[in-house]
Structure formats: C-alpha cells, structure tokens
Amino acid sequence: MTLRLFDTYARAVRDFEPLDPSEVRMYACGPTVYDYAHIGNLRTYVFEDILRRVLEFNGYQVRHVMNITDVGHLVSDADTGEDKMELGARRAGKSAWEIADYYTQEFRQDLNRLNILEPTIWCKATDHIPEQIEMIRCIEAKGFTYRTSDGIYFDTSHLADYGHLARLDTSGLRAGARVDKGEKRNPTDFALWKFSPPDQKRQMEWDSPWGIGFPGWHIECSAMSAKYLGTFFDIHCGGEDHVPVHHTNEIAQTEACHGTRLANFWMHGHFLLFEQAKMAKSAGDFLRTQTLIDRGYDPLAYRYFCLGAHYRAKLSFTWEALDAAATALQRLRTTAHDWGQPGKANLTYVNRFKGQINKDLNMPRALAVVWELVKDDLSPSIKKATLLQFDRVLGLRLAEWQPEEAVIPREIMALVEEREKARSAKQWKDADELRERVRQAGYEIEDTPKGPKIKVAKQERF
C-alpha cells in the first residue's frame, strides 16, 4: 500500500519513496524560543508528529531533526526589526540565553503533554554559528551575496526560479509598498548575516569574516539540515506561513550553495482558527496547553481534536468542539480499558486504517475506522490489539490509561454510606436527598451492581 503525501513544491499528492531505503530523513522547523507556544503553533507539531508516526507505521526508520531558533529571528522580516530573543530577554529582565533555555524547556513540556515524539536530533542555532558562517561563505563564493551597511544579503534576482515553492510572482510584488526596502536591491532579498549595531553590544553576537554580528533567520535551517540530513533529504515541513518567505529562502540558499532544492517533499500544516481568525500571539486570546489544563482538559483531548480535521484544512477551535473531543477520547479510553488484554490484531481493520493514513494522512477517516472497530462485534481482545496498533499513529496513550481513583473525602463517604442504608431500607426520598447533598459537594454517585462509585462531578466550563 503506497504512502501518498501532498508536496507543496509540486502542488500535488505524490507517491512517497524514500531517497535512502534504510532511513527517511525529515526536518521540521522548530520554535523561536522567545515566548510560550500556543495551541495554534502546536497544531503544526501534532501534524508533524502524525507524519512521523505514519512513516514509522509504514516500516521506515525516521531521522527527525528539529531546530531551536534562539537567535536572529527579527521582529520584522524586512530585516530591520529587533531580534526576538533580545526583545524577549529585555521584557523579562533576563539574559537572552536564559530566555532561550526557559522557553525551550516549556516547549518540550508541551510536546510531551501532547504525546508528540521528540525529534531524533535537536539543534540550536547558536550551537551552529560556524556551520552557518561556512554556508554563507559558500553562497558568497558562488556570487549570490552583496553587502550593505547593516549586513550581508542574498540577491534573489540571481536565481531564475526564486520563489517557485510559493509560486511567487516577483514582478507583481510591490517593492516597498508596506515595508521599507532599505538598501536591499530586490524586495525579496534577505539577510544572511547582520552586523551588530556599531554603538551597541548585543547579548548574542559572534565574529565572522564580515564583521561582528549574528546570522539571519533562514540560514540556520539550511546549514543545520545539511549537517544532519545532507543537502537533499526526504521531507521538510512546517507551518503554512513558512511557504512564501522562510522556506522559499531556505531553498534559495541551498540552491545557491549546493544546487539542490533541499527536500524531496515540502509539507505544511494549516492554521488553527480561533473566533474566525488565525490564532496569533498578538491577539489577546492566546491559548496554551497550560490554559487547557487550567480549564480541566487533558491536553490529549486537544490532540484528539486536531485529529478530527485534515492537516491541510483550517481548523476552527471552539470550546464546544474541544468538549466533543474530550468526551470522545474518554469514551475510547474507558471502552478500550474494559476490553482487557490484547490478543491478535485484525488485519482487515489494520489495512483499512493504513489505507486512510497513507492517503495524505487522512486522520478524520482513520478515526471513523476507529469508531467502526469500537462498534464491531469482534472479540474484545482482537479489538484491543487492533486499536493499540492504531494508537501507534494516533498517539493517544490508550495502552497506559487507567481509570482515575479519585480520593473521596471522608465526609462524602459518610454521606454515601448513609444513602446506602436509606436505599436498603427503600427510603427513596432520603436517598435522593443524600445524592443531592453529595452532588452539591461536587461529587456524583453512580450505582453499580458492585455498589456505589463516586466520581468528581464534571465541571461546568462556561
């Protein structure tokens, strides 16, 4: 069964064939660690995680590289703004290095909460300054650079097919219409190396053949991916917003230096919408995994929610939809738990599931197969084993889930016992009154053949 993936470069779904049969090499653009990640950012990492798991499900070994951008990402892409790291540091009254460490750890916690597998290799931009300088020298030697008063720039007019990934119509771009072009020769030119301001000592700066300064944003990905994956690898992915600038420029740099378009497949996750607009850090509502936890949600409910939509479609976040996901996930967990020990997986179902995930990661359809399995009258042990196979891709931690043993306060237990006495005496009115008192205290009584079960009442969320 062939794995088919959408390639932004070709604007088409293509059969996936690894360049090297022994290992699939993928690079995913990581975070700029100057602030927390919001759940919109994290949707893209969920998509990349699914991609990786689907590759592994297909039997490939995956070398997954992710960068940490801890320098050089300017506030404005006109290459004129302040470095986000320096800005974040000043705002927090800490050093840029401390800020980077802090938000890197927070990001890794987010990944863990969403059961996103960590990359095989993490790489920080600041750990690879020599590699970046070397690549800029390479680009310079091939004649693609020029110098301005504030840095070394890439001359995009030297590349005949610059912007192909984004289908950029460079002649139609209105130079300087919204952004001051500065000393740039072409509106699409971008900085490879920025000089430190002459009157100012930056926290992050390095010596280079061109002067003291720091690398531009795009060069780190080209340089580090070349180091860890080679100059032409299988898949490069990121958010859809990276298509027109960041990935376009990565390709330009690599084409100039190595003569390849960097990756065989370019894949992009689409935005999460919140109140009909893309979730943005600038807008007030900035939801994080911690926000969800504070509201009483398991972060994996958000993961399940993401699986309900195709990665190449915008997804509207609503609390009602997250509730739906949380409920569905909980049902899946309890049902699977009740199935007991896994036996042998059902191959027909596994193949149907695989058919969906291999169709450009059609997770909504894959979930439909999941629910069909749940309702099927196969034996519980077969269903359990089959579902656990699915979970290698779904990543919902279904195998390790256990019903929560809530700690019930003694006074609540006393009320429950009292109610049991009333019930055995068939004093229904008293029993119902006691149930109500327990509910007022925030607990629900569920009568089962084995006696009453007490749970923490579901929170009202609105």
Added chain:
RNA sequence: GGCGGCGUACCCAAGUGGUUAAGGGAGAGGUCUGCAAAACCUCGAUGCAGCGGUUCGAAUCCGCUCGCCGCCUCCA
C-alpha cells in the same frame, strides 16, 4: 490593490463526478435503573452559501453573486 483558500446538520469535520452525503460531540426517543448516571440501541442534512451552466449524472467541474479567512508585515 494583487495572489491563494474556504463556506457541508446545533458544534467540530470527512467526502472533490456515479450505490442510501463518513465519523465524533450535542440533542430527541428507547432499553436498563427505585430514581439517576454510565452503557447500549434507534433517529437525525431529499440536501452540501445563493443563482445559473456543463453532464446521462455535481457538494464535487465552469461562471456570477454574497459571506468569511490567509499571504503580500512577525507568524505554526
């Protein structure tokens, strides 16, 4: 202004030319229960923003209209 995309039931969302328009949640009815809850069963869009067109056949292709969003500014 230019370019790209979207509009499917109460909510989220598959489906992109051909059997009865996936799935989840909510809701309604039912089974069970002293009552509830949970669970299970059943139901749910004769229609896919609107209007035209192409076709034996369209949610799916084309045109127009309306509404929304993204990119061209930092951005997952």
